[in-house]
Amino acid sequence: MSTQSIFAPAQIGRAGEDIAMQLEAAILGEKILPGERLPSERELQTQFQCGRGVIREAIRALKQKGLVEIRKGAKGGAYVKNIEMTNVGESLALFLKQQRVAPGHIVEFRESIDRVIVVLAIARASAAEKQALIAETEKLLEILEGETPDRDSLARQDQILNIALAKMSRNPIFEWVMTAIQQGFSSHDYALYDDPVYCRKTVENWHATACRIAENDPMKALNSISAHYGLLHRCVENQKAESKNVSADGPDTAQVS
Amino acid sequence: MSTQSIFAPAQIGRAGEDIAMQLEAAILGEKILPGERLPSERELQTQFQCGRGVIREAIRALKQKGLVEIRKGAKGGAYVKNIEMTNVGESLALFLKQQRVAPGHIVEFRESIDRVIVVLAIARASAAEKQALIAETEKLLEILEGETPDRDSLARQDQILNIALAKMSRNPIFEWVMTAIQQGFSSHDYALYDDPVYCRKTVENWHATACRIAENDPMKALNSISAHYGLLHRCVENQKAESKNVSADGPDTAQVS
DNA sequence: AGCAAGAGAATGGTACTACCAAACAAAAGA
DNA sequence: TCTTTTGTTTGGTAGTACCATTCTCTTGCT
Numbered sequence: 001m002s003t004q005s006i007f008a009p010a011q012i013g014r015a016g017e018d019i020a021m022q023l024e025a026a027i028l029g030e031k032i033l034p035g036e037r038l039p040s041e042r043e044l045q046t047q048f049q050c051g052r053g054v055i056r057e058a059i060r061a062l063k064q065k066g067l068v069e070i071r072k073g074a075k076g077g078a079y080v081k082n083i084e085m086t087n088v089g090e091s092l093a094l095f096l097k098q099q100r101v102a103p104g105h106i107v108e109f110r111e112s113i114d115r116v117i118v119v120l121a122i123a124r125a126s127a128a129e130k131q132a133l134i135a136e137t138e139k140l141l142e143i144l145e146g147e148t149p150d151r152d153s154l155a156r157q158d159q160i161l162n163i164a165l166a167k168m169s170r171n172p173i174f175e176w177v178m179t180a181i182q183q184g185f186s187s188h189d190y191a192l193y194d195d196p197v198y199c200r201k202t203v204e205n206w207h208a209t210a211c212r213i214a215e216n217d218p219m220k221a222l223n224s225i226s227a228h229y230g231l232l233h234r235c236v237e238n239q240k241a242e243s244k245n246v247s248a249d250g251p252d253t254a255q256v257s
Numbered sequence: 258m259s260t261q262s263i264f265a266p267a268q269i270g271r272a273g274e275d276i277a278m279q280l281e282a283a284i285l286g287e288k289i290l291p292g293e294r295l296p297s298e299r300e301l302q303t304q305f306q307c308g309r310g311v312i313r314e315a316i317r318a319l320k321q322k323g324l325v326e327i328r329k330g331a332k333g334g335a336y337v338k339n340i341e342m343t344n345v346g347e348s349l350a351l352f353l354k355q356q357r358v359a360p361g362h363i364v365e366f367r368e369s370i371d372r373v374i375v376v377l378a379i380a381r382a383s384a385a386e387k388q389a390l391i392a393e394t395e396k397l398l399e400i401l402e403g404e405t406p407d408r409d410s411l412a413r414q415d416q417i418l419n420i421a422l423a424k425m426s427r428n429p430i431f432e433w434v435m436t437a438i439q440q441g442f443s444s445h446d447y448a449l450y451d452d453p454v455y456c457r458k459t460v461e462n463w464h465a466t467a468c469r470i471a472e473n474d475p476m477k478a479l480n481s482i483s484a485h486y487g488l489l490h491r492c493v494e495n496q497k498a499e500s501k502n503v504s505a506d507g508p509d510t511a512q513v514s
Numbered sequence: 515a516g517c518a519a520g521a522g523a524a525t526g527g528t529a530c531t532a533c534c535a536a537a538c539a540a541a542a543g544a
Numbered sequence: 545t546c547t548t549t550t551g552t553t554t555g556g557t558a559g560t561a562c563c564a565t566t567c568t569c570t571t572g573c574t
Contacts, residue, residue, distance in 0.1 A: 015557075016317075028354055040525060051558040053310050056526085057317050060273075064321045065351060073566025074524040083352045091348045092433075094322060095340045097285060101429055109430040116369040172358055173366040176349075177434070272528075297554060308529040313555085330537025331553040 015050055020058035027067055027080050038068065038078040085179045093184030103236045110181055111229040117169045117178070118221050122213055125168035130214040133168070136161050137207040144203050154193040154203075161206060165213075198235050202228065272307055277315035284324055284337050295325065295335040342436040350441030360493045363442050368486040370434055374426045375478045379470055382425035387471040390425070393418050394464040401460050411450040411460075418463060422470075455492050459485065 026032050039047065044055045059078050062068045066087030068078040096106070121130075140157045159182050166178035193199045205228045212221035283289050296304065301312045316335050319325045323344030325335040353363070378387075397414045416439050423435035450456045462485045469478035 028351075042525080045558095051556095053313070053559090054557065056310070057314060059526095060314050060317060061321050064318050065348065067351070067355075070526075071566085072526050072564075075567055076525050076565080078526095083355045085352070088348045088352045091322065091345045094285075094324070095342070095345045095433065096430075098324075098340045099429065105428045105430055108428055109434075112373040113369075171362045171365055172356065173353075173362055176352065177366075299554080302529095308527095310530090311528065316555095327555075328537085329535075329555050332538060333536080333554045335555095 015048075016054045016057045016061075019044075019048055019050070019054060020061045023058060023062055024065075024067065027062070032080050034080045034082050036080055038080070040077050085176045086183060088176065089180035089183035092180040096184045103240075104233070106181065107229055107233050107236060111225065113174065113177060113181075114165075114225050114229070115222055117166055117174050118209070118213060118225055119218050120171065120174070121165055121168035122216050122218050122221065124170040125213075127214070129168050130210070133161070133164055134207070134210040134214055136164060137203075137210045140203050140206055144200065151193045154199070158193070158206075161210075195235060195238075198231055201231055205231065272305075273311045273314040273318075276301075276305055276307070276311060277318040280315060280319055281322075281324065284319070289337050291337045291339050293337055295337070297334050342433045343440060345433060346437035346440035349437040353441045360442075360497070361490070363438065364486055364490050364493060367438055368482065370431065370438075371422075371482050371486070372479055374423055374431050374435070375466070375470060375482055376475050377428065377431070378422055378425035379473050379475050379478065381427040382470075384471070386421075386425050387467070390418070390421055391464070391467040391471055393421060394460075394467045397460050397463055401457065408450045411456070415450070415463075418467075452492060452495075455488055458488055462488070 023038065032038060038044070038059070041052055041055045041059070045052045048055065059068065059070065062078065063070055066083045067080065069081045070076070070078050136157070140154065140161065143153050143157060162178050162182060163175065166175040169175070193202070205224055209221055209224035209228065212224055280295065289295065295301070295316070298309055298312045298316070302309045305312065316325065316327065319335065320327055323340045324337065326338045327333070327335050393414070397411065397418065400410050400414060419435050419439060420432065423432040426432070450459070462481055466478055466481035466485065469481055
């Protein structure tokens with residue numbers, strides 16, 4: 001009943017953007033709550049006094065932002081939903097890709113974030129959570145010891161660990177940042193697990209870090225984190241060096257310096 | 258070197274998304290370089306063998322992601338551009354708004370980021386940049402001393418300072434994070450400048466921080482940062498207390514039938 | 515009565531046409 | 545040569561028609 005009055009026709013310039021803004025404002029202002037439906041395209045068409053194409057473009061914009069989910073058929077339409085962290089991460093990933101941000105920058109950023117997260121996690125997470133984190137690292141060890149230590153499983157478990165740790169910081173922003181970075185640059189972590197030498201060290205280091213956290217020993221935990229990123233940094237450097245040599249020489253197995 | 262061969266008609270399901278993906282892939286894969294133009298809507302229409310509306314929706318999606326910029330008129334069309342940090346920040350701002358992330362979390366996150374940035378800036382930025390930073394803080398002082406210390410000017414200068422400092426870290430990711438957070442939560446900073454007491458302290462603190470950075474004294478600089486966020490934290494707490502006293506009136510909860 | 519098949523309606527997805535407005539380019543005129 | 549006009553290209557919008565999907569309600573059979 002109320003949607004008839006909250007929208008106004010838009011004559012000026014780019015009507016599509018204007019409509020998208022009105023709809024977005026209605027959603028963010030909680031005029032339309034998550035789970036509820038926007039009026040159908042044809043209804044909006046009459047309310048806004050414009051063509052259906054304009055409405056469609058506006059709704060597509062909202063969909064791209066992750067504000068709504070679109071269903072077909074009767075009772076279909078644009079349903080308001082909660083924004084997921086992955087949606088935001090996607091745009092960051094795009095940015096990182098296009099700007100060709102150096103892997104070293106990512107590593108540096110992640111290390112600084114992780115250091116803060118670890119301190120917060122030690123201070124705030126429950127003992128149960130800390131034990132659970134150790135259990136997850138042990139899963140990682142099991143995968144490594146198993147007969148088929150495939151890279152994907154390791155990488156996935158690594159992601160789970162990172163997110164779990166971020167959650168323990170009790171600050172959703174750290175959790176989001178970690179998710180976004182993982183999404184945008186998981187490829188470099190994979191590289192770490194491709195090399196058998198780095199792989200073993202990394203896994204053991206994860207376990208050690210989790211233990212230090214459970215022991216509520218921030219200093220030692222930070223040392224473990226530093227070690228982890230030291231490995232990652234060297235690995236990235238090796239990759240960089242390799243990719244330069246590939247043209248002249250065959251791909252050589254990476255070695256520890 | 259023609260776009261006639263790199264795109265394929267899409268029959269399956271949501272043709273619009275398929276086309277958007279193809280175009281995005283072409284851009285990210287550098288088939289079309291920044292500054293160049295996508296074919297016109299009508300050309301793409303024939304290449305993809307579909308209606309113009311579908312093409313438009315696909316291009317609008319790219320525009321929303323910040324991948325292209327659309328111009329009207331002859332020689333108009335969708336021009337590939339570099340993604341700007343503000344585009345990515347927008348989606349983060351949406352997320353923070355919708356998830357109702359507590360201001361305290363933002364303050365905590367910003368403080369931890371700023372601490373890292375300050376250390377990096379001291380280590381990496383040139384002396385000239387550090388002097389420039391001090392000059393910017395002095396501008397802030399001037400605005401405050403001036404006859405019309407309006408909040409907007411102060412807030413704008415505050416943003417400039419934050420971004421400038423982030424740039425000095427020589428890591429674009431920190432710069433982006435700072436931009437994104439500013440965009441998403443400038444309102445809380447504004448609050449700091451609304452209160453005359455906090456305002457003066459904050460401005461003086463900014464100046465002190467810049468000086469500590471120029472002196473290459475990380476410890477004292479970090480102390481300044483802590484002081485800044487201590488102020489911000491108290492300010493946010495005050496606001497929270499105030500808003501609780503007001504909220505008895507009840508927010509107007511408009512709802513849709 | 516109960517269940518299944520089918521008809522109907524609502525809704526997004528697509529195609530096509532027509533026209534407008536803006537921006538640029540080339541021709542025409544001073 | 546410079547200015548004005550005209551034309552062309554291109555995005556922006558309106559409107560219509562039709563299809564595919566999904567839900568609902570009716571019909572009809574058991």
